[in-house]
Amino acid sequence: xxxxxxxxxxxxxxxxxxxxxxxxxxxxxxxxxxxxxxxxxxxxxxxxxxxxxxxxxxxxxxxxxxxxxxxxxxxxxxxxxxxxxxxxxxxxxxxxxxxxxxxxxxxxxxxxxxxxxxxxxxxxxxxxxxxxxxxxxxxxxxxxxxxxxxxxxxxxxxxxxxxxxxxxxxxxxxxxxxxxxxxxxxxxxxxxxxxxxxxxxxxxxxxxxxxxxxxxxxxxxxxxxxxxxxxxxxxxxxxxxxxxxxxxxxxxxxxxxxxxxxxxxxxxxxxxxxxxxxxxxxxxxxxxxxxxxxxxxxxxxxxxxxxxxxxxxxxxxxxxxxxxxxxxxxxxxxxxxxxxxxxxxxxxxxxxxxxxxxxxxxxxxxxxxxxxxxxxxxxxxxxxxx
Numbered sequence: 001x002x003x004x005x006x007x008x009x010x011x012x013x014x015x016x017x018x019x020x021x022x023x024x025x026x027x028x029x030x031x032x033x034x035x036x037x038x039x040x041x042x043x044x045x046x047x048x049x050x051x052x053x054x055x056x057x058x059x060x061x062x063x064x065x066x067x068x069x070x071x072x073x074x075x076x077x078x079x080x081x082x083x084x085x086x087x088x089x090x091x092x093x094x095x096x097x098x099x100x101x102x103x104x105x106x107x108x109x110x111x112x113x114x115x116x117x118x119x120x121x122x123x124x125x126x127x128x129x130x131x132x133x134x135x136x137x138x139x140x141x142x143x144x145x146x147x148x149x150x151x152x153x154x155x156x157x158x159x160x161x162x163x164x165x166x167x168x169x170x171x172x173x174x175x176x177x178x179x180x181x182x183x184x185x186x187x188x189x190x191x192x193x194x195x196x197x198x199x200x201x202x203x204x205x206x207x208x209x210x211x212x213x214x215x216x217x218x219x220x221x222x223x224x225x226x227x228x229x230x231x232x233x234x235x236x237x238x239x240x241x242x243x244x245x246x247x248x249x250x251x252x253x254x255x256x257x258x259x260x261x262x263x264x265x266x267x268x269x270x271x272x273x274x275x276x277x278x279x280x281x282x283x284x285x286x287x288x289x290x291x292x293x294x295x296x297x298x299x300x301x302x303x304x305x306x307x308x309x310x311x312x313x314x315x316x317x318x319x320x321x322x323x324x325x326x327x328x329x330x331x332x333x334x335x336x337x338x339x340x341x342x343x344x345x346x347x348x349x350x351x352x353x354x355x356x357x358x359x360x361x362x363x364x365x366x367x368x369x370x371x372x373x374x375x376x377x378x379x380x381x382x383x384x385x386x
């Protein structure tokens with residue numbers, strides 16, 4: 001018998017003490033109170049065992065009483081009960097797994113992973129690997145060696161890193177643009193020949209950013225014949241050309257500055273001529289040009305023809321130069337300041353005595369006068385303005 005019942009009875013007040021403490025209680029209430037405590041004490045008299053300590057062998061498990069009041073191992077790990085009972089997952093979202101080593105594993109449910117990750121149509125595809133994982137992919141291969149197809153592609157920059165690497169156009173790869181290591185090429189006959197059409201829109205045109213040159217030419221066509229004018233003579237077979245003696249003058253046809261001309265840039269005037277016979281010693285030929293020019297009234301900045309400017313240049317004919325050798329003499333380069341397309345250039349050609357070397361034995365053949373000019377467009381944007 002344990003001391004528990006005796007100890008409990010020592011705590012219970014007598015009826016007189018209860019009456020003093022609770023004068024408002026009736027005798028029946030006091031009697032019921034004491035009977036309840038007596039029943040409790042009677043229950044404790046059946047407990048005839050005590051467990052001062054839990055055996056070390058079962059400290060990590062839940063202990064229970066055996067038939068005689070002793071402690072016994074329940075075989076249930078207290079951590080299993082506590083962890084599983086107190087760490088809860090969420091169905092189809094978070095799984096909690098007991099590892100039976102006093103640890104648990106918290107993982108994302110396979111259902112949650114598949115049902116919670118969504119792709120974007122034609123952008124990101126989500127594939128269920130059926131093992132609790134998913135694969136995210138693009139609709140087509142985009143590695144550096146892949147052939148990728150797009151309907152419309154908008155880029156800040158497109159870089160072709162290989163020489164001869166082509167940008168192809170057309171359903172059948174019909175045309176291409178590519179750089180061959182030296183030049184940029186536009187090829188319109190990758191499959192079959194086709195035209196190249198360039199459309200710039202109203203009052204627009206192709207404009208070159210670098211200088212290129214073209215040539216105006218002036219045939220020798222004197223308006224009159226006789227003294228002081230070139231002489232027409234047989235040049236070769238049925239071909240006749242003009243010979244010019246010293247002081248002979250010929251007018252050159254008037255010229256309108258072409259619409260290809262890069263306005264207000266320098267032009268270079270030159271003479272094409274040929275030797276007439278062969279001289280054993282050095283000889284010289286000197287040419288003189290008179291010129292004047294003016295913008296027309298439709299240019300927006302019309303000008304009057306100024307007084308003619310006279311310039312000249314001499315060319316050496318080395319000894320024993322063959323007959324009919326084609327020779328080029330550059331006479332002058334000048335800039336029509338403020339010049340516009342449509343401006344008119346007037347010139348005349350005169351042969352004058354050479355200064356440095358004797359004149360040739362025969363008067364030279366004069367073929368034409370040319371003017372080199374800078375061109376930067378295929379034409380003008382408007383009929384009267386560049």
